[in-house]
Amino acid sequence: MAQGKVLAIVLCAGQGSRMGAAQNKVFLPLAGVPVGARAIAAFQAAPLVDEIVVVGRPDELGRIQLELVAPYGFTKVSATLAGGVTRHQSERRALEALRQRIAAGEIALVMIHDGARPLVSGDEIARLVAAVRGLPRPGGALLATPVAADERIARVTVDDAVEQLFAAGELARAQTPQGFEAHMLLAAYDRAARERFEGTDTASVVEAAGGLVVIVPGDEANLKVTTPDDLLRAEAILRERERRG
Numbered sequence: 472m473a474q475g476k477v478l479a480i481v482l483c484a485g486q487g488s489r490m491g492a493a494q495n496k497v498f499l500p501l502a503g504v505p506v507g508a509r510a511i512a513a514f515q516a517a518p519l520v521d522e523i524v525v526v527g528r529p530d531e532l533g534r535i536q537l538e539l540v541a542p543y544g545f546t547k548v549s550a551t552l553a554g555g556v557t558r559h560q561s562e563r564r565a566l567e568a569l570r571q572r573i574a575a576g577e578i579a580l581v582m583i584h585d586g587a588r589p590l591v592s593g594d595e596i597a598r599l600v601a602a603v604r605g606l607p608r609p610g611g612a613l614l615a616t617p618v619a620a621d622e623r624i625a626r627v628t629v630d631d632a633v634e635q636l637f638a639a640g641e642l643a644r645a646q647t648p649q650g651f652e653a654h655m656l657l658a659a660y661d662r663a664a665r666e667r668f669e670g671t672d673t674a675s676v677v678e679a680a681g682g683l684v685v686i687v688p689g690d691e692a693n694l695k696v697t698t699p700d701d702l703l704r705a706e707a708i709l710r711e712r713e714r715r716g
Contacts (some may be wrong), residue, residue, distance in 0.1 A: 477520050477521050478522045478524065478581050478582070479514040479523045479584060481526070482562070483525055483535055483554075484554030485497070485585075495528070495531060496587055496697075497586045498539070501589055502706055505539055506589045506696050506705075507586040509590070510588055510589045511545055512543060515543075515548075516593055522549050525551045525552070526552050526554040526561045527552075528553070528554060532553060552565055570657060581651055582596070582648040583649050584649075585695055587695050587697065588646065588694065589705060590708055591647075595693060598687050599614060609682055610652065611652065612651075612686070612687050613672075613674050614645075614649070614688075615644055615645050615688070615689050616688070616691055618644060645672060645674065649673045656677060663679065
């Protein structure tokens, strides 16, 4: 892979309707620090990450700067960009803003992370970067955890009829960050735009364009804060980390 910067895009443009809060969940406090700020902090602290771009809802960009960036001295944050209605659109807009820098080779690797995952570790970030750099051909890597041995997951039709059952060993739960060779990622989103394809996550867009995507073992602690119970779990994980020092 060509030499160049490692850049992280942190997506903070979600709605958070399942949280039942009156505000975007990235602004909710987690042990005194907003969820989104904790997500950004992981990349600020990661030695391999050179730069961070935060993507938010157009009407919340000022608030993101005031509440998630400025108070914590995140020197790697170079821009706060307006996202779209969907995750795919937000990713597309961020990549469009970076197009010239990617084309010039200034940015070699892009990681995309959910701002609602505040507990990703520095070790996970480092292993993800190493996996992308070690790929035999252009593509990317994503963190994932195995489905529990006693679980089975069903694919159902629109009529709720079971179409296919999967055993635990066949499945993994995808997480973020997901990392990609920058040129491949931009080309994949350009192709998706031409074909009017919108992926379920970043990896699905790269796979659809023929890119190689590999799995890097993740950690259950890297949870996504979606419901009030998730926030409680995240607080418990933080307390345990503090106890262990």
